[in-house]
Amino acid sequence: MTGKTKENYNSNYLNYVKTQIPPTRHFKNCLSAFGVGGLICCIGQFIRFMLEYIGLSGDELAGTTSVVLIFLGCLLTGLGVYDRIGRYAGAGSIVPITGFANSVTSPAIEFKTEGWIYGMAAKMFTVAGAIVVFGVISGVIVGLIYYFI
Amino acid sequence: MGQEILMIALAYLKAFAVGGSICLIAQIIINFTDLTAGKILVYFMLAGVALTAIGVYQPLVDFAGAGATVPISGFGYLLANGAMKGAEKGFFYAVTGSLSAASAGVTAAVVFAFIMSLIFKSRTKRN
16 A cells, blocks of 8 residues: 555545545535525625615726725624624625635735734735736737727 | 515525525535635635626626625625726726725724724634
């Protein structure tokens, strides 16, 4: 069983790990992701209706809806509730915009102890930085394509 | 009156079904590939940009409302839509349009995250 080369050790170890990890429960995972994700979108729709009722429309309506959802995501992350939802819901809590808020707030709170500039402010963009970078690049590409066509 | 209630119920149902399905696709990808949360967010955002650019995402937004705009692909939709609208106005707006459309979301995330980091302390993760 025990191999002499490093690769052999690694593959033996990985095989051992595979026997120990609990099996992924695909159906249950998918069901809770669908349910929680759908529910968050329903909350978004509710906020949308409420804002429409007080007279917003168009881009303003869409923007304000995401701002309210991001606020809720940040607040729940601060209170420590969102991590619990995340453990249960998986992608259902990652993919909605509240998951984006969570990915900004969570490191900001966690790395506060390392100082305000290199801790809180710099670590705030560990995940969101990637989204902003690729978002801006792809947005510029789309803009240029539409401008020149 | 009854018809109005039916329309509202239908809007919630569509938002739930479409939004849930987008999360379901993400969960299936996570189950089979071990991608981390950050990568999933980036890929779904890029998918939103690409689908908007080829004109597939706009009908989905018209159909499902918040079901299509609340997932992170809706953020990509916002970026691409801003760029496409800007491209009609001129070169400058074609380049800056995407980020100015998404500025509300980015500003909100930064400001609220800052406020929360002032209020809350990092807590040990309880089970």
